[in-house]
Amino acid sequence: MSARILIIDDEDSIRFSLKGIFEDEGHEVLERASAEEGLKCVDVESPDLVFLDIWLPGMDGLMALDHIQALHQELPVIMISGHATIETAVTAIRQGAYDFIEKPLSLEKVLITANRAIETVRLRRENKLLRTVLPEESEFIGQSPVILKFKSLLSQVAPTDAWVLLTGENGTGKELAAQALHKGSSRYQKPFIAVNCAAIPEELIESELFGHEKGAFTGADASRAGRFELAHKGTLFLDEIGDMSLKTQAKILRILQEQCFEKIGSVRTIKVDVRVIAATNKNLEDAISDGTFRQDLYYRLRVVPLHLPPLRERDSDIELLLNRFVIQLSKRYRREPPIFLDEVFPVLKQYCWPGNVRELLNFVERMVILYSGKKVCLTDLPQEMHTKRSIDPSKKQFNISQEISSIITSSDIDFKQAKIAFETKFLTEKLHAYQGNITRLAEAIGLERSYLYRKLKSYGIYLSE
Structure with a gap:
């Protein structure tokens, strides 16, 4: 650029x-x-x-x-x-x-x-530009009971200083919800600092969060403020909180409890005043059972839990969202809007939308570009919307192989061992099905790409398999 x-x-x-x-x-x-x-x-x-x-x-x-x-x-x-x-x-x-x-x-x-x-x-x-396509809270447009309940809770929590734990699948709008909470609070004029914990390498995450002094490590040629310091008086959004190491979790817990920390390479304590909003697409209670997430940190963050419903649970909102996206994207691309025939909507409502609202937006964008001024009928829909439309990922509808069945019935295996065995089998089969394409696999099973890499490595699963 x-x-x-x-x-x-x-x-x-x-x-x-x-x-x-x-x-x-x-x-x-x-x-x-x-x-x-x-x-x-x-x-x-x-x-x-x-x-x-x-x-x-x-x-x-x-x-x-x-x-x-x-x-x-x-x-x-x-x-x-x-x-x-x-x-x-x-x-x-x-x-x-x-x-x-x-x-x-x-x-x-x-x-x-x-x-x-x-x-x-x-x-x-x-x-x-995206906000012109997705005006404020537009991912929460709709009249379905689940989205009305969510919007009601959001409006109640936003004006407070309460910490919030947002849960929901990829594409449901967790960062948008965090921004709405910030905008509705007394901290609106102060910084909103977002951190994707899954996107930062483990060896750099402490420096990103807490900052460092000059000379604290190789390459630290100047002092740098961390995200907690930058968010002083404002809101810190910790996205994908479930991907942090136990060591980093312990340090964050101390900050949340005491509102103070030290930069890497410094003994000087820095006091901050931040509202923390955390988000995850994982089941943190399972992570606690596995020993990969601290229970005390979970309850410290979970002052107010807010769950964002997946699009398949608010299918009555799909037509409303689609029409909004068509209008906005047609303006953006200066094209005649496509005309979606009535026969299309039952299929769209049956489709499971694993990418949720973000996937719907991408679908509409593609239709605006390819079908400007044209009618969109059933045969114009992507194949996966026909073949996968009845699959609900939340129900985990798959055949249990003999190998998995033997794991379940074995008396010599505990829960943690069974979970590892299942995940190893599941990821091996999926990796083969997607021909080693990590990006597509991560999207399909709802994991961050970096987290999936770590999972594969920890289980000794390699692309050559």
């Missing part, structure tokens, strides 16, 4: 150096030598990213950061300085800076940080 980058620094050499780096990467570069001129440029030129020196003549960088945050809160600002202390860096991060880089500037550090910030801009734009 090509970006427009604004550099605000009174040193000509710094501006010249950064300009060359970013232009070589294909970005457009704007330069200003003072905070006052830089703020004017932000208003007029709408940059995607700002590099801002802390020590500037006249208005300093921290004051300029306050002005940018007040009017352009989603604009990432990377602070730079050759004379700043750790306290200054922490202050900048707490004021909303995206990151902090010390001078002399490292080319690698500058590019990595800038690319990460530009990716953040891209994701925010996509989410903004």
Whole structure:
């Protein structure tokens, strides 16, 4: 993604150096030598990213950061300085800076940080575009009893500071629910920080959550605030909480109990005030039985449990959701909307929708693109909607093989051993059925790809099988 980058620094050499780096990467570069001129440029030129020196003549960088945050809160600002202390860096991060880089500037550090910030801009734009397709709480559009009950509970819980545990299958809208809880609370004007615990490598998750000091480990060339610190006074959304290690769970439990922690490599205690919303698509009670999730953390998070119903349990809402998506996506792509014939809806309502509302959205998007202005009939539906429409994944309708049957009837095997034996057999068969395609298998059985990899590895199941 090509970006427009604004550099605000009174040193000509710094501006010249950064300009060359970013232009070589294909970005457009704007330069200003003072905070006052830089703020004017932000208003007029709408940059995607700002590099801002802390020590500037006249208005300093921290004051300029306050002005940018007040009017352009989603604009990432990377602070730079050759004379700043750790306290200054922490202050900048707490004021909303995206990151902090010390001078002399490292080319690698500058590019990595800038690319990460530009990716953040891209994701925010996509989410903004998605919100035009999915207006606020649109995944909760409907009049089915289960969705009305969920919306009622959501509206009751949102204004409080209560911690919430969201459960539900992939695609049911757990992050959307977390955002709705944040927007309905007194913390609305403060940060909403989301963390996908399954997407962060185990060796990096503590650094991401708690931050680190310079030199705490190889590659830690600057102090960095963690997600808990960034969420101070706001809301921290811990998605896929069931994928964290027991070690990380123990540290998070302490933070939740005491609202304080130490960065990696530091003995200084940082106090925070955060509302925690956690989410999972797993059965945490089973994980507790397996010894992979802490019971005390479960009850600490589960102050208010909210379950998002799968789409198959609210099939009366499918037509309403589909019509909304058709209107919005047709506008987005500037195409004539497709016309869904009445014969289509019984099939759509029978289909199990393993990807839930997200799958429905993707289906409608495909139809808008391929059938603009045309009628959509039964034969136009994807094959899986005909062949799998009566399968309900929640009912686990599969044949029990002789091998599984022997596990069940064996008197020499306990529950945990039986569970491992079943999962090994199940994953081996599924991996073979999907010809080693991990991505498709993960989607089909409702697991995160990274979690599935770890499961396969732990059971000694390899692609060659």
